[in-house]
Amino acid sequence: MTNEKASPPGVDTTRPSIARVYDYYLGGKDNFAVDRQAAQLALQVTPDGPEAARACRGFLRRAVRYLAEEAGIRQFLDVGSGLPSQGNVHEIAHQVDPDARVVYVDNDPMALAHGRVLLADARTTTVVGGDLRQPEDLLAHPDVQRLIDFDQPVGLLLLAILHHLHDDDQPAAVARRLVDALPSGSYLAISHFHDPGAAHPDISQRARAVEKVFNETLGTGRWRTHEEIAGFFQGLELLPPGLVPLADWRPGPAPESYQTITHHTILGGVARKP
């Protein structure tokens, strides 16, 4: 585990961070005692945190591969990119085209510091400090402007981040503002915590309980309904199979399978801007 004293500047080791709790669930080393405590509290309510994080990474890999290989996307804007993990976006995109460009955006100082180390030599890839809630600033950032050609299709990745925006942050308006800046033929990929409601009352109840723990420890976390998540794709063409449990989205040759709770509490989808 990371030594608290040697943490990068700006990192608060007294409060848990979303990026570091996620890193802990993924078996990473970039987390502190306070993150592990928060993660354990959530695990007491629902034991599937690590599996859910792995499902998110699996979806990320398949979505980016699809966009690069099948949709011909050569530039990616990944907002809420997190700490480097296995199968980062630029690694997947560069398997298809070494010249593909990737801009990572996050507001977590640890994610930024570690991302920059990983990418120290990357000609095609950069890490930008920015906040999804300020889409204008994000779009105007010099590194975003330098690497992304807004006349060419872009793959906008909002993966496991919109559920960290409160309703007051107007996540649908934020997503729309970013999509509005992209040309037609661009894509939006989303993964998001899901509350299955009356279809699965036990799982819904568990989602509400873990939502409470997340908000008490991390200050965010919103398990939205299928309809609410689908609203983020408004005006776009959702690709088959639609907005579905992560494991069901274009499974690869070795399909991933998860316990029922994970299956129903995170959804993913990819849509094209007509």
Ligand SMILES: C[S@@+](CC[C@H](N)C(=O)[O-])C[C@H]1O[C@@H](n2cnc3c(N)ncnc32)[C@H](O)[C@@H]1O
């Ligand atoms: C759960 S991680 C997801 C990482 C990656 N996208 C994935 O799917 O594996 C969420 C990331 O979003 C970042 N984040 C949360 N709120 C943010 C905001 N308002 N602006 C930018 N990044 C944010 C966190 O710091 C964290 O790194």
